[in-house]
Amino acid sequence: MSETTHDVGVAVTAAPSPDEGLTATQLAAKYGLAVSGARPSLVEYVRQLWGRRHFILAFSQAKLTAQYSQAKLGQLWQVATPLLNAGVYYFVFGVILHASRGMSQDIYIPFLVTGVFVFTFSQSSIMSGVRAISGNLGLVRALHFPRASLPISFALQQLQQLLFSMIVLFVVAIGFGSYPSLSWLLILPILALQFLFNTGLALAVARMGAKTPDLAQLMPFILRTWMYMSGVMFSINHMMAGRPEWVVRAMEVNPAAVFMDLMRFALIDGYGASNLPPHVWAIALFWAVAVFAGGFVYFWKAEERYGRG
Amino acid sequence: MAEQNDDNIGAKIPTVISDELHIVYRVHGAKTGKGSATAALSRILKRGEERGVRKVHAVRGVSFVAYRGEAIGLIGSNGSGKSTLLRAIAGLLPAEKGKVFTDGQPSLLGVNAALMNDLTGERNIILGGLAMGMSREQVKERYQDIVDFSGINEKGDFITLPMRTYSSGMAARLRFSIAAAKDHDVLMIDEALATGDRKFQKRSEERIRELRKEAGTVFLVSHNNKSIRDTCNRVLWLERGELRMDGPTDEVLKEYEKFTGK
Structure with a gap:
């Protein structure tokens, strides 16, 4: 085998070829070769991503499982972590601070826990999005797949994490007298919209984080500021009483506040529609679609550049 | 394969064309080698070229055309x-x-980065297969072959244990077995295939030969002149980073051996 191939090798260099004199680009065009690593069109990109859906799902589940695989209690932590979180918040804000601010305890505790879980969902999607590319350079440099798979996969991992938290949330809601009703069905569209919103943001920050890894250091501060402005621990309406109308409105269209309020409205009996800003569903839909589409296109535009160290 | 080329040399079909290719790595925070905060700050303040970034020009203007049916070895000292x-x-x-122009999607033989040490070998096979772009059905179909080929289960039921419990040799075998499970158009193999024990090395060499037969063009990076x-x-x-020589194996290897002083 090796002997024959050697002969061919000699022939390769010696033989005159009809392609002689063509530039590389002309030669490539003649035989239909494409530029390696070029960015596909947006439609083609979506098609490739769809083809990778099993990988995206498997990767997110693998990440989720790997998280607690060294712990003795194992996957039990998926539920125990949010439960402990809820416990700490109840202790600090419910027992010590009595921070219910014009709400009865029965409403405030589920109000608080819902807020924390819903905000954490967005927060951790963004945090893992920042590192989606820069933290997985090895993978990006070794295998070929649409890079958007990574941030989407991380956002999906957070969604699965949230589903575990929802179990805790249901227990808390029921424990404080909000029983399952038809309005609980609203949880599904709310989660879908928020997931879209998170994914769009994760895609956008993934591109920024790939170019500037320092963003991972900065992001916690931005997110914490956002959290305190979104009314996780207090009701915006109540805190902002007496301030100009537009300030309150501006704070209410904040996407984090919108998703939290919708979720509270769906879950908690005593938290009625009067707490929601006008056109709340339209606002939620707008945020979800606009941020997802914007983030996706923004990420795709740099597709061929990911992986440069 | 060889006959094909001999029959119609005029109709050689290019599969990979590299045209004056330059690759530059950018390394952050390695400009002065001093990692202190003040050094970093002064780098930021000092505008100019690119702040705090050192460039490594790894490939400098390499041009070549590879044709269908060729098996091309890449040689050179470390870091070349x-x-x-x-x-x-x-x-x-x-x-x-x-x-770089290519015919179809060339793939690198290697899947290490997609695998997770905390997951079982079983889940890693599925994850690795999907990461390489196989469909779920293909992974299911090949699953048993991969396990058998790796020989992980020869010493008991190890495939259901997390990969971090494997010995380094076992892990390397599993990685290779996953990577080699897919067929490729243009296949690229980075050295370090000589993992595992003697028995496994033989098995993997055989598998590479099979992959070569199925692939259109093969690139092989190796420091082992014999395997080239x-x-x-x-x-x-x-x-x-420069192309010093390009030609038939014997000629180039002769020069290379002279250069390395063998």
């Missing part, structure tokens, strides 16, 4: 840009200047 060139051909590293001689009919010799 061999692996970088492979990654660029695969479209995994963006080119600084120049272009055994498998390749053409050799590219890289030194300091």
Whole structure:
């Protein structure tokens, strides 16, 4: 085998070829070769991503499982972590601070826990999005797949994490007298919209984080500021009483506040529609679609550049 | 394969064209080697070229055309840009200047980065297969072959244990078995295939030969001149990121051995 191939090798260099004199680009065009690593069109990109859906799902589940695989209690932590979180918040804000601010305890505790879980969902999607590319350079440099798979996969991992938290949330809601009703069905569209919103943001920050890894250091501060402005621990309406109308409105269209309020409205009996800003569903839909589409296109535009160290 | 080329030399079909390719790595925070905060701050304040970024010019203007049916060896001393060139051909590293044209999607033989040590071997096979772009059905179909080939289960039911419990040899065997489970158009193999015990090495060499037969064009990076001689009919010799020589295996290897003083 090796002997024959050697002969061919000699022939390769010696033989005159009809392609002689063509530039590389002309030669490539003649035989239909494409530029390696070029960015596909947006439609083609979506098609490739769809083809990778099993990988995206498997990767997110693998990440989720790997998280607690060294712990003795194992996957039990998926539920125990949010439960402990809820416990700490109840202790600090419910027992010590009595921070219910014009709400009865029965409403405030589920109000608080819902807020924390819903905000954490967005927060951790963004945090893992920042590192989606820069933290997985090895993978990006070794295998070929649409890079958007990574941030989407991380956002999906957070969604699965949230589903575990929802179990805790249901227990808390029921424990404080909000029983399952038809309005609980609203949880599904709310989660879908928020997931879209998170994914769009994760895609956008993934591109920024790939170019500037320092963003991972900065992001916690931005997110914490956002959290305190979104009314996780207090009701915006109540805190902002007496301030100009537009300030309150501006704070209410904040996407984090919108998703939290919708979720509270769906879950908690005593938290009625009067707490929601006008056109709340339209606002939620707008945020979800606009941020997802914007983030996706923004990420795709740099597709061929990911992986440069 | 060889006959094909002899019959119609005029109709050689190019599969990979590299045109004046340059690859530059950017390393952050390595400009002065001083990692202190003040040094970093002064770098930020000092505008100019690019702040705090050191450039490593790994591949400098490499041009060649590879044809269907060729098996091309890449040789050169450590750090000469061999692996970088492979990654660029695969479209995994963006080119600084120049272009690479390819027929279809070249793939790098290697899946290490997609695997997770905390997961069982079983789940890693599925994850790795999907990461390489196999469908779920294909992974299911090949699953048993991969396990058998790796020989992980020869000493008990190890495949259901997390990969971090494997010995380094076992892990390397599983990684290779997953990577080699897929067929490729343009296949690129980075050295370090000589993992595992003697028995496994033989098995993997055989598998590579099979993969070569199925693939259109094969690139092989290796420091082992014997394995290059055994498998390749053409050799590219890289030194300091430049293409020093390109030709039939014997000629190039002769020069290379002279150069390395063997």
